[in-house]
Amino acid sequence: MKIENESQLRELYGYPSGRAKDKVLNHLEKHAINFIETSPFLTMSTSSSKGKMDASPRGGASGFVKVLDKTTLVIPDAKGNNRVDSICNIIETGTIGLLFLIPGVDETLRINGSAYLSTDKAYLELFTEEQNSPKACIVVSVEEAFLHCAKAFMRSKLWDASAQIKSHSFPTMGQMLKDQLGLQDEPESRDAMVKRYKKDL
Incomplete structure (x- = not known):
C-alpha cells in the first residue's frame, strides 16, 4: 500500500513519546554548543522555492562553525566548485537543516531554522585564519535543535575501522x-x- 497522507503514516508508526517528543529545543544550550564546537563536519539540507532539494557536505577543523549566541550560527562558505546549489536555495527560501557529526561519536545533532548569505566584514573576520578565507558566510537562526540517537551509526558501523x-x-x-x-x-x-x-x- 502506498502511504499517501499523515493519517495512514501515523496508523503505521504511531506518535513519538517521552524524550523523542520532548527533546526539541528552540535554542542552543551548553551541550549543543559543545557539540558544534567539537564537530569538524556537517551536512546541509536546503530546498528551492520549487521544491528542488539539495544536501551538501561541509567540513573544517573542529569548531569551523561559529556559535555567536544561543540562536545564531555562522558557517563559512569554503571554496568549492561554484555550483552554489545550497546557497541559491537559501537565497530563494531562507530555510536550512543541518546535521552535525563528530568522528567516533554515534549520536548526531540536528539543527533546523532560517538562514541567509552575508558578506559582512564582522562575519568574514571570524575565519581569517583559514587557508582560503570565504567570500561569504551562511548565517543561521536556530529554530529547532535536538540530538539524534546512535542507531543509524551503530547499524552502519561508520566509525568502525573493520567496516572501512x-x-x-x-x-x-x-x-x-x-x-x-x-x-x-x-x-x-x-x-x-x-x-x-x-x-x-
Whole structure:
C-alpha cells in the first residue's frame, strides 16, 4: 500500500513519546554548543522555492562553525566548485537543516531554522585564519535543535575501522566521471586529485 497522507503514516508508526517528543529545543544550550564546537563536519539540507532539494557536505577543523549566541550560527562558505546549489536555495527560501557529526561519536545533532548569505566584514573576520578565507558566510537562526540517537551509526558501523574499505579498491572520482560523462581523456589519478584538492582547502 502506498502511504499517501499523515493519517495512514501515523496508523503505521504511531506518535513519538517521552524524550523523542520532548527533546526539541528552540535554542542552543551548553551541550549543543559543545557539540558544534567539537564537530569538524556537517551536512546541509536546503530546498528551492520549487521544491528542488539539495544536501551538501561541509567540513573544517573542529569548531569551523561559529556559535555567536544561543540562536545564531555562522558557517563559512569554503571554496568549492561554484555550483552554489545550497546557497541559491537559501537565497530563494531562507530555510536550512543541518546535521552535525563528530568522528567516533554515534549520536548526531540536528539543527533546523532560517538562514541567509552575508558578506559582512564582522562575519568574514571570524575565519581569517583559514587557508582560503570565504567570500561569504551562511548565517543561521536556530529554530529547532535536538540530538539524534546512535542507531543509524551503530547499524552502519561508520566509525568502525573493520567496516572501512581500501580506497584503492573503489573507483576514483576521475574514473567515475569519465564513465558517466563518456570522456575520452585519461582519468585523473587519486594522488593527483588529492594534490589538487589540497590547494583549495
